[in-house]
Amino acid sequence: MQIISTIDAVKVIALTVVCYISIVIILRASGKRTLSKMNAFDFIVTIALGSVLATTIVNYKNAFWNGMLTFTMLVVCQHVATWLSVRSDTVSQLLKSEPALLYYNNAFQNKTMKKERVDKNELKQAIRKAGYVSFEGVSAIILEADGNLTVMSKREERNLRKKDFVFIDE
Known part of the structure; x- marks a missing residue:
């Protein structure tokens, strides 16, 4: 097993952050319904979105290490987003929707x-x-x-x- 190079790691980190921000913007623009599980079609779309995002980010050589780094970066991005949302009304309004x-x-x-x-x-x-x-x-x-x-x-x-x-x- 080969460890990921520094250049590849930086590429994955940058791509993960860009993908995370893009997916948040896309999901906020498309509304709550996009990730709901109201029917079978909605559920399939949710699974497909995750698959497409993962494939987009991890479509490199050394898939295992890229996958681990991507997973970690998504968790970090989510943590930062939730941390910011509880401290900033503006960020909270951007990330969360109302009933x-x-x-x-x-x-x-x-x-x-x-x-x-x-x-x-x-x-x-x-x-x-x-x-x-x-x-x-x-x-x-x-x-x-x-x-x-x-x-x-x-x-x-x-x-x-x-x-x-x-x-x-x-």
Whole structure:
């Protein structure tokens, strides 16, 4: 087994950082849906994105050492990004998204659903997973920042406001 050369290591580090920044920009621009697991297609796309990123970064000789260095650099980049996001509101807003209200008070929020690329059938699937057979017992459905759908029951009948599902620093 040959150890990676200094030049190759610098190339992998630079490429990893550039790929990491690019993928964050691409994923933020494409929205929460890109990495969600709402259906089989979404899951396959998530796996393919990871495979493409890995192939792009590690397509060198000495694949083992490049792979180890790439893995380490991605972990370091993620650590730095999360460290910055808890210390800077600007970085946090760039890296994280807010939940989106898709259904509320017996009404689909069509504008938000289009923006988030979620259709009514996916909301029906979410309510079935939550144990409902219709929207009758549902007061709200929220697309969370991680791409999951949260179904809120009418039993918790109250006035749902943005501050009820988004943390607001007071």
